[in-house]
Amino acid sequence: SAVISQKPSRDICQRGTSLTIQCQVDSQVTMMFWYRQQPGQSLTLIATANQGSEATYESGFVIDKFPISRPNLTFSTLTVSNMSPEDSSIYLCSVAMDWFSYEQYFGPGTRLTVT
Amino acid sequence: AQSVTQLDSQVPVFEEAPVELRCNYSSSVSVYLFWYVQYPNQGLQLLLKYLSGSTLVKGINGFEAEFNKSQTSFHLRKPSVHISDTAEYFCAVSYYNQGGKLIFGQGTELSVKP
Numbered sequence: 001s002a003v004i005s006q007k008p009s010r011d012i013c014q015r016g017t018s019l020t021i022q023c024q025v026d027s028q029v030t031m032m033f034w035y036r037q038q039p040g041q042s043l044t045l046i047a048t049a050n051q052g053s054e055a056t057y058e059s060g061f062v063i064d065k066f067p068i069s070r071p072n073l074t075f076s077t078l079t080v081s082n083m084s085p086e087d088s089s090i091y092l093c094s095v096a097m098d099w100f101s102y103e104q105y106f107g108p109g110t111r112l113t114v115t
Numbered sequence: 116a117q118s119v120t121q122l123d124s125q126v127p128v129f130e131e132a133p134v135e136l137r138c139n140y141s142s143s144v145s146v147y148l149f150w151y152v153q154y155p156n157q158g159l160q161l162l163l164k165y166l167s168g169s170t171l172v173k174g175i176n177g178f179e180a181e182f183n184k185s186q187t188s189f190h191l192r193k194p195s196v197h198i199s200d201t202a203e204y205f206c207a208v209s210y211y212n213q214g215g216k217l218i219f220g221q222g223t224e225l226s227v228k229p
Contacts, residue, residue: 031215042205042219043159056214092158094217102147102166102209104217106159 002027002095004107012113013083020079021110023093028073031096033104034066038089046091049076083114117141119208121220129228130198136191136223138206145211148189150180153203153222162204165189176200201227 003026013019023032032049047055047068055068070076080087090111094104122137140146147166151159163174170182180191189206206220 033216042221043217044219045216048214048216058216094159096215102215103149103161103164104215105161106151108158 002029002097002105004093004095004105006091006093006107006110008110009108010111010113012115015084015114017083018079018081019083019112020077021091021093021112023076023078023107025074025095029095030073030098031104032070032076033094033096034068034076034078035092035094035106036089037092037109043092046078049078080112083112085114088112088114117208117210117213117218119206119218119220121204121206121223123223124221125224125226127226127228128196131195133194134192134196134200134225136204136206136225138189138191138220140187140189140206140208142187147209147211148180148182149207149209149217150174150178150189150191151205151207152176153205155202159205162191196225196227198227198229200225 005024007022034046035043037043045058046061047057049055049068049070051070067079090109092109093107096104118141120139128134149164150162152162153159162178163172165172165182173179178193204223207217209217
C-alpha cells in the first residue's frame with residue numbers, strides 16, 4: 001500500500017476564486033487519480049493524472065475547470081477554477097501501485113466549501 | 116453503459132447480528148471488484164478485492180464477499196457486526212482495459228445499533 005497525504009484538508013472559498021489541492025505519496029506509483037464526492041453522493045472520477053503529459057479527463061470534466069499537474073511519480077495537484085457553490089465537494093486523490101494490481105488507495109480528501 | 120448498483124441505501128442492524136450489503140454490476144468479460152469503507156469524515160479504506168481465483172474473498176475486520184459471475188453480483192457479508200462497523204460502504208468495479216479507473220456504486224450506509 002501507500003501513504004497518501006492531501007493539502008489542504010479543508011477550505012472555505014469565495015465563488016469565482018480558484019483552489020489548488022496537493023496530493024503527495026510516500027513512494028513512486030504508476031497511476032494517480034482525482035475523484036469528486038459531492039455531498040451525500042458517491043465518488044465520481046474527474047481525471048487520471050499522467051506523469052509528464054496531459055491528464056485524461058472523464059466525460060463532464062474539462063481541463064479549463066480542473067487543471068491537473070503531475071510533475072513526478074509521487075506528486076500531483078488538482079486546481080478547481082472559477083469556483084461556484086456547486087463545486088462544494090470532497091476531492092480525493094487515489095493511487096495505483098502498478099498497472100496490474102487495479103486496486104487503488106485513497107488519500108484523506110479535501111473538503112471544499114464554496115460560498 | 117458500465118454501472119454499479121448498490122441495492123440498499125441504508126441498512127440498520129443490531130449489534131452482533133449478521134449483515135449483507137448487496138452490489139450488482141453491469142456485465143463484462145473481465146471485471147475487478149472492490150469494497151471500500153468510509154468512516155465519518157475520513158477517506159476510503161479498502162476492505163477487500165476480487166481480481167481472480169476463488170470467488171469467496173476475505174477482507175479486513177471480518178468482512179467477506181462472494182463474486183457471482185452469473186448473477187453479476189459481489190455482495191458483502193459479515194456474520195456479526197459491531198458498533199464500530201457503522202460507516203458508509205462503497206462497491207466499486209474496474210473493467211479490464213479501461214485504464215484502471217474505478218466506477219463506484221451509490222454507497223450503503225450501515226448503521227449498527229446497540
